[in-house]
Amino acid sequence: MNWYGIGAIYKFEMARTWRTLMQSIVWPVLSTSLYFIVFGAAIGARMGNIEGVSYGAFIIPGLIMLALLSESISNASFGIFFPKFSGTIYEILSAPVSVFEIVAGYVGAAATKSIVLGLLILVTARFFVDYEITHPVWMVVFLVLTALTFSLFGFIIGVWADDFQKLQIIPLMVITPLTFLGGAFYSISMLPAVWQKITLFNPVVYLISGFRWAFYGVADVNIGLSVGMTLLFLILCLLATWWIFRTGYRIKT
Amino acid sequence: MEPIISIQDLGKTYAGGFTALKKVNLEIQRGEIFALLGPNGAGKTTLISIVCGIVNASQGNVTVSGYDIQRDYRRARREIGLVPQEISTDAFESVWSAVKFSRGLFGKAPNPSYLEKILRQLSLWEKKGNKIITLSGGMKRRLMIAKALSHEPHVLFLDEPTAGVDVELRQDMWAMVRGLRDSGVTIILTTHYIEEAEEMADRIGVINRGELVVVEEKNALMQRMGEKELSLTLPEPLQKIPDALADLPLRLNSDGSELIYRFDIKSEDTGIAEFLRCLNAANIDFRDLHTRESSLEEIFVNLVHGEHQKHEGQLSGEMQE
Numbered sequence: 184m185n186w187y188g189i190g191a192i193y194k195f196e197m198a199r200t201w202r203t204l205m206q207s208i209v210w211p212v213l214s215t216s217l218y219f220i221v222f223g224a225a226i227g228a229r230m231g232n233i234e235g236v237s238y239g240a241f242i243i244p245g246l247i248m249l250a251l252l253s254e255s256i257s258n259a260s261f262g263i264f265f266p267k268f269s270g271t272i273y274e275i276l277s278a279p280v281s282v283f284e285i286v287a288g289y290v291g292a293a294a295t296k297s298i299v300l301g302l303l304i305l306v307t308a309r310f311f312v313d314y315e316i317t318h319p320v321w322m323v324v325f326l327v328l329t330a331l332t333f334s335l336f337g338f339i340i341g342v343w344a345d346d347f348q349k350l351q352i353i354p355l356m357v358i359t360p361l362t363f364l365g366g367a368f369y370s371i372s373m374l375p376a377v378w379q380k381i382t383l384f385n386p387v388v389y390l391i392s393g394f395r396w397a398f399y400g401v402a403d404v405n406i407g408l409s410v411g412m413t414l415l416f417l418i419l420c421l422l423a424t425w426w427i428f429r430t431g432y433r434i435k436t
Numbered sequence: 437m438e439p440i441i442s443i444q445d446l447g448k449t450y451a452g453g454f455t456a457l458k459k460v461n462l463e464i465q466r467g468e469i470f471a472l473l474g475p476n477g478a479g480k481t482t483l484i485s486i487v488c489g490i491v492n493a494s495q496g497n498v499t500v501s502g503y504d505i506q507r508d509y510r511r512a513r514r515e516i517g518l519v520p521q522e523i524s525t526d527a528f529e530s531v532w533s534a535v536k537f538s539r540g541l542f543g544k545a546p547n548p549s550y551l552e553k554i555l556r557q558l559s560l561w562e563k564k565g566n567k568i569i570t571l572s573g574g575m576k577r578r579l580m581i582a583k584a585l586s587h588e589p590h591v592l593f594l595d596e597p598t599a600g601v602d603v604e605l606r607q608d609m610w611a612m613v614r615g616l617r618d619s620g621v622t623i624i625l626t627t628h629y630i631e632e633a634e635e636m637a638d639r640i641g642v643i644n645r646g647e648l649v650v651v652e653e654k655n656a657l658m659q660r661m662g663e664k665e666l667s668l669t670l671p672e673p674l675q676k677i678p679d680a681l682a683d684l685p686l687r688l689n690s691d692g693s694e695l696i697y698r699f700d701i702k703s704e705d706t707g708i709a710e711f712l713r714c715l716n717a718a719n720i721d722f723r724d725l726h727t728r729e730s731s732l733e734e735i736f737v738n739l740v741h742g743e744h745q746k747h748e749g750q751l752s753g754e755m756q757e
Binding site: 185186187188190191192194195198202269270271273274275276277278279280281 | 488489518522526536544
Protein backbone atom coordinates (compact mmCIF):
# COMPACT_ATOMS: atom_id res chain seq x y z
CA MET A 184 0.00 0.00 0.00
CA ASN A 185 1.35 3.43 -0.98
CA TRP A 186 0.41 5.31 2.20
CA TYR A 187 2.57 8.29 1.27
CA GLY A 188 0.73 8.48 -2.07
CA ILE A 189 -2.69 8.48 -0.40
CA GLY A 190 -1.43 11.04 2.11
CA ALA A 191 -0.05 13.29 -0.65
CA ILE A 192 -3.37 13.40 -2.53
CA TYR A 193 -5.35 13.78 0.69
CA LYS A 194 -3.18 16.63 2.01
CA PHE A 195 -3.17 18.35 -1.36
CA GLU A 196 -6.95 18.30 -1.50
CA MET A 197 -7.32 19.44 2.10
CA ALA A 198 -4.86 22.27 1.45
CA ARG A 199 -7.11 23.37 -1.41
CA THR A 200 -9.98 23.61 1.07
CA TRP A 201 -8.04 25.88 3.41
CA ARG A 202 -6.94 28.02 0.46
CA THR A 203 -10.58 28.45 -0.55
CA LEU A 204 -11.99 28.62 2.97
CA MET A 205 -14.70 31.15 2.14
CA GLN A 206 -16.06 29.10 -0.73
CA SER A 207 -15.53 25.64 0.78
CA ILE A 208 -16.67 26.14 4.35
CA VAL A 209 -17.83 29.65 5.24
CA TRP A 210 -20.37 30.10 2.43
CA PRO A 211 -22.12 26.69 2.81
CA VAL A 212 -22.41 27.26 6.59
CA LEU A 213 -23.70 30.79 6.08
CA SER A 214 -26.24 29.85 3.40
CA THR A 215 -27.58 26.95 5.50
CA SER A 216 -27.79 29.27 8.51
CA LEU A 217 -30.08 31.52 6.44
CA TYR A 218 -32.50 28.60 6.14
CA PHE A 219 -32.41 28.17 9.94
CA ILE A 220 -33.10 31.87 10.44
CA VAL A 221 -35.95 32.03 7.91
CA PHE A 222 -37.61 28.62 8.32
CA GLY A 223 -36.51 27.87 11.86
CA ALA A 224 -36.49 31.05 13.91
CA ALA A 225 -38.82 33.31 11.83
CA ILE A 226 -41.47 31.21 10.01
CA GLY A 227 -40.94 28.06 12.07
CA ALA A 228 -42.36 29.66 15.22
CA ARG A 229 -45.73 30.05 13.46
CA MET A 230 -45.80 26.49 12.13
CA GLY A 231 -47.04 23.45 14.00
CA ASN A 232 -44.92 20.52 15.09
CA ILE A 233 -44.32 17.67 12.68
CA GLU A 234 -44.51 14.23 14.29
CA GLY A 235 -43.91 15.87 17.65
CA VAL A 236 -40.84 17.82 16.54
CA SER A 237 -40.79 21.62 16.22
CA TYR A 238 -40.49 22.73 12.58
CA GLY A 239 -37.16 24.49 13.13
CA ALA A 240 -35.67 21.31 14.59
CA PHE A 241 -37.40 19.07 12.01
CA ILE A 242 -35.60 20.67 9.04
CA ILE A 243 -32.09 20.42 10.57
CA PRO A 244 -31.31 16.87 9.33
CA GLY A 245 -32.66 17.68 5.85
CA LEU A 246 -30.64 20.88 5.59
CA ILE A 247 -27.46 19.19 6.78
CA MET A 248 -28.11 16.45 4.22
CA LEU A 249 -28.64 19.07 1.49
CA ALA A 250 -25.27 20.66 2.26
CA LEU A 251 -23.59 17.29 2.69
CA LEU A 252 -24.78 15.95 -0.67
CA SER A 253 -24.00 19.04 -2.72
CA GLU A 254 -20.62 19.71 -1.09
CA SER A 255 -19.51 16.06 -1.25
CA ILE A 256 -20.29 15.99 -4.95
CA SER A 257 -18.76 19.35 -5.78
CA ASN A 258 -15.59 18.79 -3.71
CA ALA A 259 -14.85 15.35 -5.14
CA SER A 260 -15.88 16.18 -8.71
CA PHE A 261 -13.74 19.32 -8.83
CA GLY A 262 -10.85 17.46 -7.15
CA ILE A 263 -10.47 14.99 -10.04
CA PHE A 264 -11.85 17.22 -12.82
CA PHE A 265 -9.31 20.00 -12.35
CA PRO A 266 -6.20 17.80 -12.83
CA LYS A 267 -7.84 16.51 -16.01
CA PHE A 268 -8.56 20.05 -17.13
CA SER A 269 -5.12 21.46 -16.25
CA GLY A 270 -3.16 18.41 -17.39
CA THR A 271 -1.64 17.61 -14.00
CA ILE A 272 -3.43 14.24 -14.06
CA TYR A 273 -0.31 12.92 -15.86
CA GLU A 274 1.46 12.81 -12.52
CA ILE A 275 -1.27 10.78 -10.82
CA LEU A 276 -1.45 8.34 -13.72
CA SER A 277 2.32 7.86 -13.89
CA ALA A 278 2.71 7.40 -10.13
CA PRO A 279 2.88 4.04 -8.37
CA VAL A 280 -0.58 4.43 -6.88
CA SER A 281 -3.41 1.94 -7.29
CA VAL A 282 -7.01 2.77 -8.15
CA PHE A 283 -7.96 2.27 -4.53
CA GLU A 284 -5.25 4.65 -3.35
CA ILE A 285 -6.22 7.37 -5.83
CA VAL A 286 -9.88 7.10 -4.86
CA ALA A 287 -9.02 6.94 -1.15
CA GLY A 288 -7.04 10.18 -1.44
CA TYR A 289 -9.60 12.20 -3.41
CA VAL A 290 -12.77 10.75 -1.92
CA GLY A 291 -11.32 10.65 1.60
CA ALA A 292 -10.48 14.36 1.43
CA ALA A 293 -13.85 15.31 -0.10
CA ALA A 294 -15.71 13.26 2.53
CA THR A 295 -13.63 14.79 5.35
CA LYS A 296 -14.51 18.29 4.18
CA SER A 297 -18.20 17.41 3.97
CA ILE A 298 -18.23 15.83 7.42
CA VAL A 299 -16.49 18.89 8.92
CA LEU A 300 -19.01 21.07 7.12
CA GLY A 301 -21.96 18.97 8.35
CA LEU A 302 -20.74 19.20 11.94
CA LEU A 303 -20.18 22.95 11.62
CA ILE A 304 -23.73 23.39 10.33
CA LEU A 305 -24.99 21.26 13.23
CA VAL A 306 -23.18 23.47 15.73
CA THR A 307 -24.36 26.64 13.98
CA ALA A 308 -27.99 25.44 14.04
CA ARG A 309 -27.78 25.42 17.85
CA PHE A 310 -27.66 29.22 17.80
CA PHE A 311 -31.08 29.40 16.14
CA VAL A 312 -33.08 26.31 17.16
CA ASP A 313 -33.11 23.69 19.90
CA TYR A 314 -32.66 20.07 18.86
CA GLU A 315 -31.65 16.74 20.30
CA ILE A 316 -29.80 13.74 18.93
CA THR A 317 -31.47 10.53 20.07
CA HIS A 318 -29.05 8.14 18.33
CA PRO A 319 -25.69 9.98 18.08
CA VAL A 320 -23.78 6.94 16.85
CA TRP A 321 -26.25 6.39 14.02
CA MET A 322 -26.14 10.11 13.28
CA VAL A 323 -22.38 9.83 12.75
CA VAL A 324 -22.78 6.59 10.75
CA PHE A 325 -25.25 8.28 8.38
CA LEU A 326 -23.09 11.39 8.15
CA VAL A 327 -19.97 9.40 7.25
CA LEU A 328 -21.73 6.93 4.93
CA THR A 329 -23.52 9.69 3.04
CA ALA A 330 -20.39 11.83 2.76
CA LEU A 331 -18.39 8.86 1.45
CA THR A 332 -21.06 7.69 -0.96
CA PHE A 333 -21.71 11.09 -2.48
CA SER A 334 -18.03 11.98 -2.60
CA LEU A 335 -17.57 8.81 -4.61
CA PHE A 336 -20.50 9.84 -6.79
CA GLY A 337 -18.87 13.26 -7.21
CA PHE A 338 -15.60 11.59 -8.20
CA ILE A 339 -17.47 9.71 -10.96
CA ILE A 340 -19.06 12.96 -12.16
CA GLY A 341 -15.62 14.61 -12.17
CA VAL A 342 -14.26 11.82 -14.37
CA TRP A 343 -17.30 11.93 -16.67
CA ALA A 344 -17.41 15.71 -17.05
CA ASP A 345 -15.40 17.21 -19.87
CA ASP A 346 -16.41 20.81 -19.25
CA PHE A 347 -17.38 23.00 -16.31
CA GLN A 348 -21.07 22.93 -17.18
CA LYS A 349 -21.26 19.15 -16.88
CA LEU A 350 -19.53 19.45 -13.53
CA GLN A 351 -22.40 21.58 -12.22
CA ILE A 352 -25.31 19.98 -13.99
CA ILE A 353 -25.83 16.94 -11.71
CA PRO A 354 -25.57 18.81 -8.37
CA LEU A 355 -27.80 21.66 -9.55
CA MET A 356 -30.28 19.92 -11.81
CA VAL A 357 -30.59 16.56 -10.06
CA ILE A 358 -29.34 16.52 -6.47
CA THR A 359 -30.81 19.83 -5.27
CA PRO A 360 -34.36 19.12 -6.60
CA LEU A 361 -34.23 15.56 -5.26
CA THR A 362 -33.21 16.87 -1.83
CA PHE A 363 -35.92 19.53 -1.76
CA LEU A 364 -38.49 16.92 -2.85
CA GLY A 365 -37.01 14.24 -0.62
CA GLY A 366 -38.46 15.51 2.62
CA ALA A 367 -35.88 18.07 3.67
CA PHE A 368 -38.60 20.53 4.63
CA TYR A 369 -41.56 18.21 5.26
CA SER A 370 -42.53 14.69 6.18
CA ILE A 371 -43.58 12.67 3.16
CA SER A 372 -46.63 11.53 5.18
CA MET A 373 -47.91 15.10 4.58
CA LEU A 374 -48.14 14.39 0.81
CA PRO A 375 -51.18 12.93 -1.00
CA ALA A 376 -51.07 9.12 -1.12
CA VAL A 377 -50.04 8.90 -4.77
CA TRP A 378 -47.15 11.33 -4.28
CA GLN A 379 -46.02 9.40 -1.23
CA LYS A 380 -45.58 6.36 -3.49
CA ILE A 381 -43.82 8.34 -6.22
CA THR A 382 -41.51 9.96 -3.66
CA LEU A 383 -40.23 6.54 -2.65
CA PHE A 384 -38.38 6.41 -6.01
CA ASN A 385 -36.32 9.36 -4.82
CA PRO A 386 -33.17 7.87 -3.21
CA VAL A 387 -32.59 11.02 -1.14
CA VAL A 388 -35.78 10.26 0.83
CA TYR A 389 -34.03 7.30 2.45
CA LEU A 390 -30.97 9.36 3.40
CA ILE A 391 -32.96 12.21 4.95
CA SER A 392 -35.38 9.85 6.67
CA GLY A 393 -32.58 7.78 8.20
CA PHE A 394 -30.67 10.85 9.28
CA ARG A 395 -33.77 12.40 10.85
CA TRP A 396 -34.45 9.15 12.68
CA ALA A 397 -30.97 9.41 14.23
CA PHE A 398 -31.96 12.84 15.57
CA TYR A 399 -35.56 12.41 16.71
CA GLY A 400 -36.43 8.72 16.40
CA VAL A 401 -39.06 9.50 13.72
CA ALA A 402 -38.73 8.34 10.11
CA ASP A 403 -40.69 8.33 6.86
CA VAL A 404 -39.32 4.91 5.90
CA ASN A 405 -37.95 1.97 7.84
CA ILE A 406 -34.47 2.67 9.23
CA GLY A 407 -33.15 -0.66 7.90
CA LEU A 408 -34.31 0.34 4.44
CA SER A 409 -32.53 3.69 4.79
CA VAL A 410 -29.23 2.02 5.71
CA GLY A 411 -29.71 -0.57 2.97
CA MET A 412 -30.37 2.05 0.27
CA THR A 413 -27.35 4.10 1.35
CA LEU A 414 -25.13 1.01 1.21
CA LEU A 415 -26.60 0.01 -2.15
CA PHE A 416 -25.77 3.40 -3.63
CA LEU A 417 -22.27 3.17 -2.13
CA ILE A 418 -21.74 -0.22 -3.77
CA LEU A 419 -23.03 1.06 -7.13
CA CYS A 420 -20.59 3.99 -6.95
CA LEU A 421 -17.72 1.64 -6.03
CA LEU A 422 -18.53 -0.58 -9.00
CA ALA A 423 -18.68 2.42 -11.36
CA THR A 424 -15.31 3.67 -10.07
CA TRP A 425 -13.74 0.24 -10.49
CA TRP A 426 -15.05 0.14 -14.08
CA ILE A 427 -13.68 3.63 -14.81
CA PHE A 428 -10.16 2.65 -13.86
CA ARG A 429 -10.35 -0.79 -15.44
CA THR A 430 -11.32 0.69 -18.79
CA GLY A 431 -9.51 4.01 -18.39
CA TYR A 432 -12.80 5.78 -19.24
CA ARG A 433 -12.10 9.49 -19.85
CA ILE A 434 -8.81 9.19 -17.94
CA LYS A 435 -6.52 7.07 -20.08
CA THR A 436 -6.51 6.68 -23.87
CA MET B 437 24.69 -5.28 -19.33
CA GLU B 438 20.93 -5.64 -18.94
CA PRO B 439 19.05 -2.68 -20.45
CA ILE B 440 17.23 -0.41 -18.02
CA ILE B 441 14.25 -0.22 -20.39
CA SER B 442 13.23 -3.00 -22.71
CA ILE B 443 10.40 -2.45 -25.19
CA GLN B 444 9.14 -5.40 -27.21
CA ASP B 445 6.65 -5.35 -30.07
CA LEU B 446 4.95 -2.28 -28.62
CA GLY B 447 1.90 -1.18 -30.57
CA LYS B 448 -0.81 1.39 -30.02
CA THR B 449 -3.98 1.94 -31.99
CA TYR B 450 -6.26 4.64 -30.59
CA ALA B 451 -10.02 4.24 -30.34
CA GLY B 452 -10.51 6.33 -33.50
CA GLY B 453 -8.44 3.81 -35.48
CA PHE B 454 -5.23 5.83 -35.70
CA THR B 455 -2.17 3.62 -35.29
CA ALA B 456 0.43 5.63 -33.37
CA LEU B 457 2.96 2.81 -32.83
CA LYS B 458 3.66 -0.29 -34.89
CA LYS B 459 5.52 -3.11 -33.12
CA VAL B 460 8.32 -0.97 -31.75
CA ASN B 461 11.35 -2.74 -30.28
CA LEU B 462 13.89 -0.71 -28.32
CA GLU B 463 16.38 -1.16 -25.52
CA ILE B 464 17.70 1.74 -23.46
CA GLN B 465 21.05 1.17 -21.75
CA ARG B 466 21.64 2.18 -18.15
CA GLY B 467 23.32 5.56 -17.80
CA GLU B 468 22.98 6.75 -21.39
CA ILE B 469 21.33 9.82 -22.89
CA PHE B 470 19.00 8.57 -25.57
CA ALA B 471 17.39 11.05 -27.94
CA LEU B 472 14.19 10.10 -29.67
CA LEU B 473 13.68 12.17 -32.79
CA GLY B 474 10.74 12.32 -35.10
CA PRO B 475 8.38 14.72 -36.82
CA ASN B 476 5.10 15.78 -35.20
CA GLY B 477 2.71 12.86 -34.77
CA ALA B 478 5.46 10.28 -35.25
CA GLY B 479 4.64 8.49 -31.98
CA LYS B 480 7.29 9.90 -29.61
CA THR B 481 4.89 11.07 -26.91
CA THR B 482 2.73 7.95 -27.24
CA LEU B 483 5.80 5.79 -26.69
CA ILE B 484 6.82 7.74 -23.59
CA SER B 485 3.26 7.84 -22.28
CA ILE B 486 2.91 4.06 -22.50
CA VAL B 487 6.18 3.45 -20.65
CA CYS B 488 5.12 5.90 -17.94
CA GLY B 489 1.62 4.41 -17.55
CA ILE B 490 -0.42 7.30 -18.94
CA VAL B 491 -1.56 5.53 -22.10
CA ASN B 492 -2.53 1.85 -22.39
CA ALA B 493 -0.63 -0.16 -25.00
CA SER B 494 -2.60 -2.15 -27.55
CA GLN B 495 0.10 -4.82 -27.71
CA GLY B 496 3.63 -5.62 -26.60
CA ASN B 497 5.63 -5.57 -23.38
CA VAL B 498 7.73 -3.02 -21.56
CA THR B 499 10.03 -3.59 -18.60
CA VAL B 500 11.81 -0.93 -16.55
CA SER B 501 14.77 -2.19 -14.50
CA GLY B 502 13.33 -5.64 -15.14
CA TYR B 503 9.87 -4.79 -13.79
CA ASP B 504 6.93 -5.22 -16.13
CA ILE B 505 4.98 -1.94 -16.43
CA GLN B 506 1.65 -3.81 -16.14
CA ARG B 507 2.24 -6.64 -13.69
CA ASP B 508 4.76 -4.81 -11.50
CA TYR B 509 3.65 -1.25 -12.18
CA ARG B 510 4.51 0.06 -8.73
CA ARG B 511 8.19 -0.85 -8.91
CA ALA B 512 8.41 0.07 -12.59
CA ARG B 513 6.94 3.54 -12.04
CA ARG B 514 9.12 4.25 -9.01
CA GLU B 515 12.08 3.98 -11.37
CA ILE B 516 10.74 6.69 -13.67
CA GLY B 517 10.52 10.46 -13.55
CA LEU B 518 8.54 12.19 -16.29
CA VAL B 519 8.75 15.76 -17.52
CA PRO B 520 5.86 16.12 -19.97
CA GLN B 521 5.83 18.35 -23.01
CA GLU B 522 3.16 20.68 -21.64
CA ILE B 523 3.87 22.69 -18.52
CA SER B 524 1.12 21.43 -16.24
CA THR B 525 1.23 22.65 -12.67
CA ASP B 526 -1.17 23.68 -9.94
CA ALA B 527 -0.92 27.42 -10.27
CA PHE B 528 -1.82 28.27 -6.66
CA GLU B 529 0.49 25.76 -4.99
CA SER B 530 3.92 26.82 -3.74
CA VAL B 531 7.09 25.43 -5.29
CA TRP B 532 7.92 23.59 -2.07
CA SER B 533 4.51 21.95 -1.65
CA ALA B 534 4.54 20.92 -5.33
CA VAL B 535 7.80 18.97 -5.02
CA LYS B 536 6.75 17.57 -1.64
CA PHE B 537 3.50 16.36 -3.21
CA SER B 538 5.35 14.63 -6.06
CA ARG B 539 7.72 12.84 -3.69
CA GLY B 540 4.84 11.59 -1.53
CA LEU B 541 2.80 10.52 -4.55
CA PHE B 542 5.63 8.23 -5.63
CA GLY B 543 5.66 6.58 -2.22
CA LYS B 544 8.81 8.13 -0.81
CA ALA B 545 9.17 9.22 2.82
CA PRO B 546 9.65 12.97 3.31
CA ASN B 547 13.25 14.09 2.80
CA PRO B 548 13.48 17.89 2.98
CA SER B 549 17.26 17.94 2.54
CA TYR B 550 17.05 15.99 -0.73
CA LEU B 551 14.31 18.28 -2.04
CA GLU B 552 16.40 21.28 -1.05
CA LYS B 553 19.34 19.86 -3.00
CA ILE B 554 17.19 19.40 -6.11
CA LEU B 555 15.71 22.91 -5.86
CA ARG B 556 19.17 24.42 -5.37
CA GLN B 557 20.52 22.50 -8.40
CA LEU B 558 17.69 23.91 -10.47
CA SER B 559 18.09 27.44 -9.07
CA LEU B 560 14.62 27.30 -7.52
CA TRP B 561 15.50 27.31 -3.83
CA GLU B 562 15.00 31.05 -3.49
CA LYS B 563 11.51 30.62 -4.95
CA LYS B 564 10.45 27.73 -2.74
CA GLY B 565 7.73 29.73 -0.99
CA ASN B 566 6.42 31.36 -4.16
CA LYS B 567 3.17 30.35 -5.78
CA ILE B 568 3.75 28.61 -9.11
CA ILE B 569 1.61 31.16 -10.92
CA THR B 570 4.24 33.82 -10.14
CA LEU B 571 7.13 31.89 -11.78
CA SER B 572 8.48 32.61 -15.25
CA GLY B 573 8.10 30.04 -18.05
CA GLY B 574 11.67 28.83 -17.62
CA MET B 575 11.25 28.44 -13.87
CA LYS B 576 8.04 26.49 -14.36
CA ARG B 577 9.86 24.13 -16.70
CA ARG B 578 12.63 23.68 -14.13
CA LEU B 579 9.98 23.02 -11.51
CA MET B 580 8.58 20.26 -13.71
CA ILE B 581 12.04 18.71 -13.72
CA ALA B 582 12.33 19.12 -9.94
CA LYS B 583 8.98 17.37 -9.49
CA ALA B 584 10.10 14.53 -11.76
CA LEU B 585 13.33 14.13 -9.78
CA SER B 586 11.72 14.45 -6.35
CA HIS B 587 11.40 10.68 -5.84
CA GLU B 588 14.98 9.91 -6.90
CA PRO B 589 14.19 8.06 -10.16
CA HIS B 590 16.79 6.12 -12.15
CA VAL B 591 15.23 6.99 -15.49
CA LEU B 592 14.17 10.47 -16.53
CA PHE B 593 11.93 11.09 -19.52
CA LEU B 594 12.18 14.60 -20.91
CA ASP B 595 9.51 15.23 -23.52
CA GLU B 596 10.59 18.33 -25.46
CA PRO B 597 12.42 19.78 -22.42
CA THR B 598 13.57 22.98 -24.05
CA ALA B 599 10.53 23.84 -26.16
CA GLY B 600 9.96 27.57 -25.86
CA VAL B 601 13.02 28.04 -23.68
CA ASP B 602 15.51 30.81 -24.47
CA VAL B 603 19.03 30.00 -25.64
CA GLU B 604 20.75 30.73 -22.34
CA LEU B 605 18.36 28.61 -20.33
CA ARG B 606 18.63 25.84 -22.90
CA GLN B 607 22.39 25.74 -22.34
CA ASP B 608 21.77 25.57 -18.57
CA MET B 609 19.34 22.72 -19.07
CA TRP B 610 21.79 20.80 -21.22
CA ALA B 611 24.42 21.20 -18.49
CA MET B 612 21.92 20.02 -15.90
CA VAL B 613 20.95 16.98 -17.98
CA ARG B 614 24.61 16.05 -18.37
CA GLY B 615 25.02 16.44 -14.62
CA LEU B 616 22.11 14.08 -14.05
CA ARG B 617 23.60 11.53 -16.40
CA ASP B 618 26.90 11.80 -14.52
CA SER B 619 25.03 11.06 -11.30
CA GLY B 620 23.78 7.80 -12.85
CA VAL B 621 20.35 8.80 -14.15
CA THR B 622 19.40 7.41 -17.56
CA ILE B 623 17.90 10.14 -19.74
CA ILE B 624 15.48 9.68 -22.59
CA LEU B 625 14.61 12.88 -24.35
CA THR B 626 12.47 13.78 -27.28
CA THR B 627 13.23 16.98 -29.06
CA HIS B 628 12.51 19.04 -32.12
CA TYR B 629 15.87 20.73 -31.80
CA ILE B 630 18.18 18.38 -33.64
CA GLU B 631 21.21 20.27 -32.37
CA GLU B 632 20.05 19.35 -28.88
CA ALA B 633 20.32 15.65 -29.73
CA GLU B 634 23.58 16.26 -31.58
CA GLU B 635 24.97 18.09 -28.56
CA MET B 636 23.87 15.72 -25.84
CA ALA B 637 22.80 12.25 -26.94
CA ASP B 638 24.88 9.11 -26.77
CA ARG B 639 22.43 7.27 -29.00
CA ILE B 640 19.75 8.41 -31.39
CA GLY B 641 16.45 6.81 -32.29
CA VAL B 642 14.44 8.17 -35.19
CA ILE B 643 10.74 7.38 -35.17
CA ASN B 644 8.45 8.07 -38.08
CA ARG B 645 4.83 7.03 -38.64
CA GLY B 646 4.96 4.86 -35.50
CA GLU B 647 8.03 2.91 -36.58
CA LEU B 648 11.60 3.16 -35.39
CA VAL B 649 13.50 3.95 -38.55
CA VAL B 650 16.92 3.81 -36.97
CA VAL B 651 18.53 3.32 -33.55
CA GLU B 652 22.24 3.90 -33.46
CA GLU B 653 25.09 5.52 -31.59
CA LYS B 654 25.13 9.16 -32.52
CA ASN B 655 28.70 9.26 -33.81
CA ALA B 656 28.31 6.00 -35.72
CA LEU B 657 25.07 7.25 -37.26
CA MET B 658 26.63 10.51 -38.31
CA GLN B 659 29.56 8.69 -39.80
CA ARG B 660 27.43 6.03 -41.49
CA MET B 661 24.85 8.33 -42.96
CA GLY B 662 26.76 11.55 -43.07
CA GLU B 663 28.48 13.00 -46.09
CA LYS B 664 31.29 15.45 -46.28
CA GLU B 665 31.74 18.34 -48.64
CA LEU B 666 34.88 20.03 -49.83
CA SER B 667 34.22 23.62 -50.90
CA LEU B 668 36.66 25.57 -53.04
CA THR B 669 36.36 29.34 -53.21
CA LEU B 670 37.10 30.41 -56.78
CA PRO B 671 38.89 33.65 -57.77
CA GLU B 672 36.38 34.13 -60.62
CA PRO B 673 32.80 32.80 -60.51
CA LEU B 674 31.91 30.03 -62.97
CA GLN B 675 28.72 29.99 -65.05
CA LYS B 676 28.63 26.20 -65.17
CA ILE B 677 30.74 23.21 -64.25
CA PRO B 678 33.45 22.73 -66.88
CA ASP B 679 32.99 19.70 -69.17
CA ALA B 680 36.28 18.20 -67.97
CA LEU B 681 34.78 17.91 -64.49
CA ALA B 682 31.28 16.88 -65.52
CA ASP B 683 31.69 13.26 -64.35
CA LEU B 684 32.60 14.26 -60.78
CA PRO B 685 30.03 14.73 -57.95
CA LEU B 686 30.24 18.49 -58.12
CA ARG B 687 27.91 21.42 -57.83
CA LEU B 688 28.25 25.18 -57.85
CA ASN B 689 26.79 27.42 -55.18
CA SER B 690 24.14 29.94 -56.21
CA ASP B 691 26.49 32.68 -57.43
CA GLY B 692 29.07 30.31 -58.88
CA SER B 693 31.80 31.47 -56.53
CA GLU B 694 32.17 28.08 -54.83
CA LEU B 695 32.76 24.67 -56.31
CA ILE B 696 31.50 21.98 -53.95
CA TYR B 697 32.73 18.39 -54.08
CA ARG B 698 30.70 15.81 -52.15
CA PHE B 699 32.36 12.63 -50.92
CA ASP B 700 31.65 9.65 -48.70
CA ILE B 701 33.43 9.78 -45.33
CA LYS B 702 33.59 5.99 -44.94
CA SER B 703 34.93 5.33 -48.41
CA GLU B 704 38.60 4.35 -48.57
CA ASP B 705 39.07 6.40 -51.72
CA THR B 706 37.37 9.74 -51.28
CA GLY B 707 38.46 10.81 -54.77
CA ILE B 708 39.80 14.12 -53.49
CA ALA B 709 43.26 13.58 -55.03
CA GLU B 710 41.73 12.79 -58.43
CA PHE B 711 39.43 15.83 -58.14
CA LEU B 712 42.38 18.14 -57.45
CA ARG B 713 44.32 16.66 -60.39
CA CYS B 714 41.35 17.22 -62.70
CA LEU B 715 41.05 20.76 -61.41
CA ASN B 716 44.69 21.37 -62.18
CA ALA B 717 44.36 19.85 -65.64
CA ALA B 718 41.35 22.07 -66.35
CA ASN B 719 43.41 25.02 -65.19
CA ILE B 720 40.94 26.05 -62.52
CA ASP B 721 42.47 27.91 -59.61
CA PHE B 722 41.03 28.47 -56.11
CA ARG B 723 41.61 30.99 -53.31
CA ASP B 724 40.48 29.00 -50.30
CA LEU B 725 39.09 25.60 -49.32
CA HIS B 726 37.20 24.12 -46.41
CA THR B 727 35.32 20.93 -45.55
CA ARG B 728 31.97 20.44 -43.85
CA GLU B 729 30.23 17.34 -42.48
CA SER B 730 26.48 16.87 -42.74
CA SER B 731 24.69 17.63 -39.50
CA LEU B 732 22.38 15.30 -37.64
CA GLU B 733 19.57 17.51 -38.87
CA GLU B 734 20.40 16.70 -42.48
CA ILE B 735 20.63 13.01 -41.66
CA PHE B 736 17.29 13.21 -39.86
CA VAL B 737 15.62 15.01 -42.75
CA ASN B 738 17.02 12.48 -45.23
CA LEU B 739 15.84 9.58 -43.09
CA VAL B 740 12.34 10.93 -42.61
CA HIS B 741 12.09 12.12 -46.21
CA GLY B 742 13.29 8.72 -47.43
CA GLU B 743 10.67 6.99 -45.30
CA HIS B 744 8.04 9.39 -46.58
CA GLN B 745 8.92 8.61 -50.20
CA LYS B 746 8.90 4.88 -49.43
CA HIS B 747 5.46 5.23 -47.87
CA GLU B 748 4.14 7.23 -50.83
CA GLY B 749 5.57 4.62 -53.19
CA GLN B 750 3.85 1.82 -51.30
CA LEU B 751 0.58 3.72 -51.37
CA SER B 752 0.69 4.40 -55.11
CA GLY B 753 1.71 0.76 -55.71
CA GLU B 754 -1.29 -0.43 -53.73
CA MET B 755 -3.58 1.96 -55.61
CA GLN B 756 -2.31 0.73 -58.98
CA GLU B 757 -2.96 -2.87 -57.92
